[in-house]
Amino acid sequence: MKYNRHKTTPAHIGDITIGGDAPIVIQSMTNVDTNDIEASVAQILRLEQAGAELVRLTAQGTKEAKALGTIEAEIRAKGAKVPLSADIHFNPRAAYEAALHVEKVRINPGNFYDPARKFQKINFTDEEYRAEVEALQSNFETFLRHCQAHHTALRIGVNHGSLSDRIMSRYGDTPSGMVESCMEYLEVCHRIHFHDVVISIKSSNPLVMTETVRALIERMDQAGMHYPLHLGVTEAGNGEDGRIKSAIGIGALLAEGIGDTIRVSLSEEPEAEIPVAKVLLHCVEELAKATPLDFSPRCQPFRSEEKPLVMMDAHPHFAQLHPADRPDIEVTETTPFIRITDQEALSGEVPELPEGKQLVVRLTGATAPTLMLEALDHTLSLPYILEVDCTQHSLEELPTWLGFQLGGALMRGQLSGLYLRRHEEDALALCSIAFGLLQASRRRISRTDYISCPSCGRTLFDLQSTVAKIKEATKHLRGLKIGVMGCIVNGPGEMADADYGYVGSAPGKVDLYKAKERLKRNIPQEEAVKELIELIKANGDWKDPE
Template sequence: MLRLSNFLYEHRPLIKPHSQILKCIKGILGFLRQHIFFVKVQIVVKKTIQIHFRSMGIFIFAENNLFMQFCQPFGYYKRFASHEVKVGNIYIGANNPIHIQSMTNTPTDNVKATLLQCKELIDAGSELVRITARNSADVGAISLIRNKLTKDGYSNPLVADVHFSPKVALEAAKIVEKVRINPGNYTDISKTSAKKAFTDTDYKNEVEKAHEAILPLINTCKRYGTALRLGVNHGSLAWRIVEKYGNTPRGMVASAMEFLEIFCAENFNQVIISMKASNPFTMVYATRLLTQTMYEHGMTFPIHVGVTEAGFGDEGIFRSAVGTGTLLLDGIGDTIRVSLSGNPVKEIPVAKNLITECQKFIQRERENEQMEWPYDPFSSQNFHILYPSWPAQTPIPATLSESPNADILIKDNEIILGNKKVSITEHLVKVEITNTSNSHNLRRKITSQGKDKGLCVIAHDTNKNSLRSAIISGYLLCDRLICGCLTEPAETETMNEIFRSSGLRNDNATYISCPTCGRTTYELEELAMQVKEKTKHLKHIKIAIMGCIVNGPGEMDDADYGILGEGGDLVSIYRRNEAVRKKVESHSAAELLLEIILQDRKINT
């Protein structure tokens, strides 16, 4: 059966929406009349087309919202209207369910181990499985794994994860259902290499080179029916992008749009796009801005959502809930991965619960009143400008409870600030978050109350579910709609951990670590736990532990210190983006890192 959303996309003009939409329809009527008896085209609103047609004597109704703006209107849930991409035997985007995926972390050339982990992931509920493809040998191993999975009754699509080598991507596209590429591998040297100033002509020439470089892959994907994921990473933007836009969400979007325009020019729409960053809000702002930019250009590519290098344990879960949860509540996301360090099978139940909890927040009663966005949803705002009455020397966002571990102590419905007591009722807007709360109604209510009263807004979370707390707190914190959370004493430390995971608090040590893959050659999870144990007493510090050069050093740019795998059991230790100790054995890295940190702090005091 003709998949209407794909057909309309492939035959649309590459122009901004609305102005030429009727010409677009006229251009496809001839084709439609060859396959159907009756066609009726109706422009219902500016952004919606309804096509009624009769095929084989059966009346069918189809509606495709081609150009839906990002999360529009404010205060009302509506899923971003992407087109459908076929990946093996599943379809991603449009009205299909949100698909869960993960990635193996075994060496790809160890076919037995990787095959076993693929089966474990699929059995746990991973609908797609991604495998590292470092070279031609890995591609051959993936081919063997594909054949063995099919023989054993597993039909789930495989995704080849390719970095640095367009040649490997070409080979992989012939045997897997989807290939993941990084745009930085098809453009100029990255910002970590030699830098140069780009003129407008240089910039244009580089884009043309990128088009020429990726064209063979596009043609191969068309021939073999292979989908692509364009994976833009915050830490690996091309230098010319960084020079023009900075290492920012806007730079990430510019990088993505260059390639999406190329795909459109080549009439290739079997592409999924992702905007990854270890900071959850950087990822949120970049993905929101991408959906808005695609809307302005008449593009509807499905979106893969996930926080890269989320970390391990509760911190990694909270970081994913804050970032991925916010976008799912915004209606953005057609497939997700929760990236946790360690055994990837543990990611699947977290991803399932994350989707389930988000659906609870958006399936409740919805407001019909339409509102324009009252603030910029594409960048962060300064807490202290928004909340000038916030107590000095008090962390923001803050926990408020009767627990001595809280940032602000509460007693008898009063806030204790030193020797001063302040009434909650008079000085704070308290919004209850309950099991019946709707996320968009909350956003509308908080925006309205905070604006009218000009006071700090506090969300009171009564559900006592840490994942739900992370989702809704992150959703509201992303737009700086709350500056703290009222909690029960027993939940105070959990909420503090959620705030730290969001990247908004660094009073204690915080950690990011990659989920590992077939490129990781040392025991990252073990080293990460050693680092945390030795440094957990430190304040105001961020430490990154990365498996290989794919994720570092670029992805740990905003960390104070980092550890990066160098092959075998060797790692290098970084201060910011400078390697201060190269190729040390991983078992001694945690102790050496602590020595470097303490020495630096001694020098700076």
């Protein structure tokens, strides 16, 4: 068993190549107004300096699309080589204009030609549905010819929360709907031999995102298509949780050899995304160099239905934590477990467990953790807690590193617990990371889940400070999902997985949602957090902090 990269055809974007044998490309997106030329240029230059190899800017209208030409000229005058991409929603005219000025245009199949969604079911006959698709493909071919004429590359970017009413009516809010939405456009690219195209399928749920990307690859393979893939977990949030969620989704696919370009979407300054992406790519480099594993499968993969445990070395500060945040096992003089190494587990040297004892398997570093965990999945038929030595990585990098290494196994349901080890003073930090890993992989919900966009030039309020305020007010509402979206363009759809939503509707104004239903409109931003709390209370989901 060893790492093998999924083969794709190369796409050329300016002076860079995505796919084929090219290195995996790191990209990001500006979060300032595209009409603010000076701010946009400055941010692009900072991103390139930080290590971004492609930068995307929003172009919600033709005015912003034309501004891209000025921005492009100014960054080239300052010596920047990074190619630019225009981000388009709901406005084909803006896409046509942007294709004249930048190296790449991103469109969203959910809102490019299909009408703006109203979250309504439409009852098409098969003939009517076919006619809709044919009209869409005809219009899209015209746009592709325009891109070909101007040597402009394309990204077809499907988002889980912005599928059209047409797709939703036939396929539902499902991975198959996302795949179909993408394939309708790819069929045209394939037919007219448009090769400079990259595909992305994103969700705020890492499990949905990884499942859908794999399904898309299968469909493309069946159709003889091998377009390069852009990976990302959309609306991942910020801080430790945002890094873990991104690393689990992106990392699980990268470890399988899938992915040609990545973007870590954080509700922070875009420059903060680059170091996280670099850690992920370093993990890929280490995986590619790792010692291959030779083993004979002995069993079907074991899947634990129990709530995964968190185990930690005993620390006096654990007593200060809320019970839901404390480890289930604190390691003391008498321990309720038996420890073996991964090598012993792989070779079948597993002792019989006395009643009340749990098995702990310690990673030894004999090979990459992702390879070892995949091998153990086919050789160990018992539930086990995974012990990981974290001393070789900084606390700053650890959430990303662990997300990459353990994400695939956790999402498979493979592990029955985590035992992270580092220095004694890091016990509380490790405990938080362990619970974060279980939360992001949907194995154990122990905290509030936030779905927040990374912000862009469309954002109608200070997203970073708003997310911080909402987190402070609601962090005790364990299990609740709250979406914080910068604008109305994608807000209601992109937070489709959330229980409550906070969406910018106009400068300084906010709409509040319960699921997809808008219940409060145009609330002044300074009152919106308080109104959100009142909405949660009115629906019976509020609990006072303990």
